[in-house]
Amino acid sequence: MKPLKILCGLICLILLASQVWSMSHWNEQRGVYDDVCYLRQAHLFQRFGLRGFDTDILHDDDGYLAAKLKEIGFSSAAPPPCHTPMQASGKLVIQYPPGTGLLLALFPQGHQVIPLFVGATVIIFSFALLGIVLASSTPAILSAAVLGLLAIYLMINPAKASYSMAPTMAACALAGFLTARLFASEPQRERMWLTLALGLVLGLSVNFRLPNLFLSSGYFLFFLLAFLSSRKLEIASRGFGFGVAFVIGMAPTLIANAINAGSPFATTYGSADAVPPQFSFTIIKQYVTDMQFVLLLLAGISIAYVFAARSEGGVRRVALVTVANLAVNLAFFLSHPLFTPYYMVPIAMLSLWSVSFALLTGPAEAMGGKLIAQAADTRS
Numbered sequence: 001m002k003p004l005k006i007l008c009g010l011i012c013l014i015l016l017a018s019q020v021w022s023m024s025h026w027n028e029q030r031g032v033y034d035d036v037c038y039l040r041q042a043h044l045f046q047r048f049g050l051r052g053f054d055t056d057i058l059h060d061d062d063g064y065l066a067a068k069l070k071e072i073g074f075s076s077a078a079p080p081p082c083h084t085p086m087q088a089s090g091k092l093v094i095q096y097p098p099g100t101g102l103l104l105a106l107f108p109q110g111h112q113v114i115p116l117f118v119g120a121t122v123i124i125f126s127f128a129l130l131g132i133v134l135a136s137s138t139p140a141i142l143s144a145a146v147l148g149l150l151a152i153y154l155m156i157n158p159a160k161a162s163y164s165m166a167p168t169m170a171a172c173a174l175a176g177f178l179t180a181r182l183f184a185s186e187p188q189r190e191r192m193w194l195t196l197a198l199g200l201v202l203g204l205s206v207n208f209r210l211p212n213l214f215l216s217s218g219y220f221l222f223f224l225l226a227f228l229s230s231r232k233l234e235i236a237s238r239g240f241g242f243g244v245a246f247v248i249g250m251a252p253t254l255i256a257n258a259i260n261a262g263s264p265f266a267t268t269y270g271s272a273d274a275v276p277p278q279f280s281f282t283i284i285k286q287y288v289t290d291m292q293f294v295l296l297l298l299a300g301i302s303i304a305y306v307f308a309a310r311s312e313g314g315v316r317r318v319a320l321v322t323v324a325n326l327a328v329n330l331a332f333f334l335s336h337p338l339f340t341p342y343y344m345v346p347i348a349m350l351s352l353w354s355v356s357f358a359l360l361t362g363p364a365e366a367m368g369g370k371l372i373a374q375a376a377d378t379r380s
Contacts, residue, residue, distance in 0.1 A: 001141065008132050008145035015152050016125045020118050022156060028113050031072040033081035035113075037094050038163045040065050041101025042112060052101070053256045055094040057083060084270045088262030095269045097253040099207025100164045113163060120166035121155040127173040127353070128152065134360040147356050151349060158291070158341040164209045168346050171205040175215070176353020179321065183314035184361050192238060199242035203249020210253070210269070211343070214332050215350055216246055218325030222317070279335050286339045295348035299326065302355040318358035322351045 028035065043064050044052035057080065060066065065080060074081070084095045094101075104112040128148020135141040151173065159165035175198060182194040198219070205212040223239030247254075254264035261268050287293055299322070306319040329347040336343070 036068045037082035042104035045105035057092040093260040098256045120170040123170040172350040179354040180357030183317040196245045199245030200249040203246040206250040217328035218321045221324045299351035
């Protein structure tokens with residue numbers, strides 16, 4: 001087993017090196033409006049500190065945004081992109097949550113995007129190696145390696161399309177690992193700490209992309225249904241703790257909303273994004289013909305494997321949470337009027353990481369043996 005693990009680790013390392021080499025040649029001036037707004041948010045934090053949460057266009061008195069838009073050939077007579085007029089506050093503000101800007105602000109101006117993506121990719125590589133190390137059979141090692149290679153590759157295509165995807169992908173890997181650990185854990189105290197950590201990570205992810213709110217939906221449903229069926233105080237306390245940790249994690253977004261939109265629960269997004277659900281066959285067709293469909297299909301196959309193996313305990317609970325998560329996210333994005341090549345990548349990767357680590361940390365060998373025995377009985 002050890003030589004195979006080393007070989008798979010080296011292959012992942014080679015892909016990581018290739019990705020980092022490609023990222024090192026990126027240009028921050030690629031003419032994308034979203035990029036400019038994320039960089040402006042980072043500029044505000046670097047210039048004003050915590051006062052950078054206030055993204056009112058009036059704070060562009062040093063001409064940073066105007067200069068960035070001029071670099072990409074944007075007309076100075078047009079309203080700035082990615083900014084929304086707020087009736088409650090009377091401000092013209094950045095529509096995105098502040099998390100991506102906060103991370104970009106950690107790096108020197110002009111050299112912010114490359115270290116953000118490299119750092120996130122290294123985190124993904126670390127979880128890929130962890131999966132390979134935890135694997136205890138040849139199929140498990142190969143499966144962990146394939147997932148790791150896929151996750152590392154996705155950090156350029158399609159994650160490069162949005163700066164918010166880099167930290168989101170890293171958060172999904174961590175949340176997947178915590179999900180598997182949570183439902184495999186036995187001691188009550190350990191379960192509570194893992195619940196709090198998972199809620200915090202998922203809450204933090206909302207600060208990178210607001211639709212990451214839906215990454216937590218399956219967990220809330222699980223705790224609710226588990227409590228209603230058992231009426232146990234422990235489950236109620238864990239569900240409450242998960243919710244509190246989730247809200248604490250997304251506190252930067254709530255603060256930014258209060259400052260910019262006039263209320264923590266008011267959105268800074270414009271009317272094009274804040275629309276009622278409306279299913280469209282055009283949107284569905286775009287997802288079906290996109291690479292995201294392949295990722296969702298892989299997630300579905302991994303869940304089906306868990307149920308086909310008749311797994312019990314933590315692995316089964318992970319699969320149930322993942323099914324609920326996928327259902328809610330599919331319902332939201334398939335009814336959303338806009339399509340991008342990365343909208344459903346986070347839920348697909350969170351699902352794959354969760355099920356993969358559940359199988360690696362759970363009774364994977366027992367399940368594999370059960371399937372083999374069933375196949376042998378059929379042949380005989």
